[in-house]
Amino acid sequence: MATEDVVLLDCWASPYCMRVKIALEEKGIKYEERAEDLFGGKSELLLTSNPVYAKVPVLLHKGKPLCESSIIVGYIDETWASPPLLPSCPYARAQAKFWVDYVDKKLFDAGGNIWRTKGEAQEVAVKDFIEILKQLEKVLGDKDFFGGDSFGFVDIITIAITSWFLAFEKFGNFKVEDHAPKLSAWIKRSMQRETVAKVIPDPEKIYEFVINLKKMMGME
Amino acid sequence: MATEDVVLLDCWASPYCMRVKIALEEKGIKYEERAEDLFGGKSELLLTSNPVYAKVPVLLHKGKPLCESSIIVGYIDETWASPPLLPSCPYARAQAKFWVDYVDKKLFDAGGNIWRTKGEAQEVAVKDFIEILKQLEKVLGDKDFFGGDSFGFVDIITIAITSWFLAFEKFGNFKVEDHAPKLSAWIKRSMQRETVAKVIPDPEKIYEFVINLKKMMGME
Structure with a gap:
């Protein structure tokens, strides 16, 4: 891996941070992760680097801050x-x-609408979520990746969020695979990539994280 | 102007459509505008070109559809x-x-929160709106344009929305100029550009459009 002055202000459970890490891994760029304690108080560096949203991820490249995960991934690509x-x-881009x-x-x-709700509202949330999955399944079609033969921008952006799918499934009592089998196969295929596997945490841990999040928000 | 096979599915009052038109004018590209009747029923071409959102603007370049204004402006630039x-x-990008x-x-x-609300909710909406203006004023600083010396991407994206400012001011009973004088000067400066002036409609007409929109939505 190339040695560059790259620091990521990070939270392990954030799919938005995972996107940045997968992109850096794909490019073979070494980076330093600095974990932010989002509940215990944000670091001065986070607040000064992202004054508009005060959110992770922030990528500091040679000390210069970049915010918003999709924009950061675009920057990494350029x-x-x-x-x-x-x-x-340009058209495919x-x-x-x-x-x-x-x-x-x-x-x-x-x-989020699935784990934040109950009863009828949750049923609607699950239905809405499945509609989105079906839309993505249609876009993927019979391709290996959203990028076609190669794993690309849309793959990175989407695979990071699938780390929360187990939590969505458990709270919403449904299976992604039953509604979007091609998308499920794409998740498995993408998870076999070393760059993805080393970044995405255990989905069970994310599920526990969401349980704790709900408790902290007084939503039991 | 260069002759290209460029068609815009358009609505005159949409700031998102204005963005695309300003970008095409900046590049000197000839285009055909096809007005969509958003209340009377959308065209088959709009529905098939933008199946996900069924919204204008859609740019058809050599028959191939592009959706979402900021993405279209990026495509035009590339x-x-x-x-x-x-x-x-890359960092400045x-x-x-x-x-x-x-x-x-x-x-x-x-x-939208200003003209859709009344009373206390509207006061909060005006306050929120002014906070955003102040943030943009800070980013603009003492530069002529968001792009620095030259009128660029952020300028196009933002100036289109200012065509609705008069309506926001009239419904919210405030003046943009009183809270963001540098931004106001930037609006005047940008409006002097031929590419902008020929695209942006009379703000009084937008105000009338919003009055009619409210009536149609049963919000008098």
Whole structure:
């Protein structure tokens, strides 16, 4: 791995931080992780590096801060060219960005609606979530990856969020595989990549994290 | 202007459509506008071109559809290189994308909260809106444009939404200029550009449009 001055302000359970780590792994860039204690108080460095949102991930490259995970992954792709995460043709790039934006707007929030609710509201949340999965399954089609033959931008953005799928399934009492088998196969395929496997935490641990999160939020 | 096979599915009052038109004007690209009747029924072409959101703007370039205004502007910038709308340095590009994303997430919705509400809720909405203006004013600083000396990506994304500012001011009973004088000066400066002036409609007409919109939504 190349040695660069790259520091990530991180939270292990954040799929948005996982995106940045997978992108850095794909590019073979060494980085230092600095864990933020989001409940115990944010570091001065986080507050000054991301004054607008005060959120992780923040990537510090040669001391200069970058915020918002999809923008950071784009920066990583432009800064370290190989292997490319976006296609070279402007139309295909725009299509990839459309699906990145779709996942950003929909997927994690829809999953949050599952574990934050109960009863009828939760049933609606599960239905909405499954609709999004089906949409993504349609985009994936019979390709190995959203990027086609190679694992790319949309794959990174989406696979990180799948680390929470077990928690969504357990709270919502459904199975992703039953509704989106091709997407499930894509998750397994992507998890076989070393760059992904070493970043994504055990989904059971994420499930425990969500249980604790609910307790802390007084939602039992 | 260059002749290209460029068609825009358009609504005159949509700031998101204005963005695309300003970007095309900046690049000197001829395009055909096809007005969509968003209340009377959307065209088959819109529904098949943007099946996910069924929303304008859609840009058809050589028959191939592109959706989501910021992504379309990015595509325009990559397809027709001159003049560049984004800086060439990856860090400056990421910074510009951060503010595009900020404006996308915040500005138009915050303005909508002003004309959709009354009383105390409206007072809060005006306050929130002014906070966003102040944040943008801070980013602009003493520069001529968000892009520095030249009118760029963040300028296009933001100036389009200012076409609704008069409506926000009238419903919210405040003046943008009183809270963000530098931003106001930037609006005037940008409006002097031919590419902007020919695209942005009369703000009084937008105000009337919002009055009619409220009536149609049963919000008088």
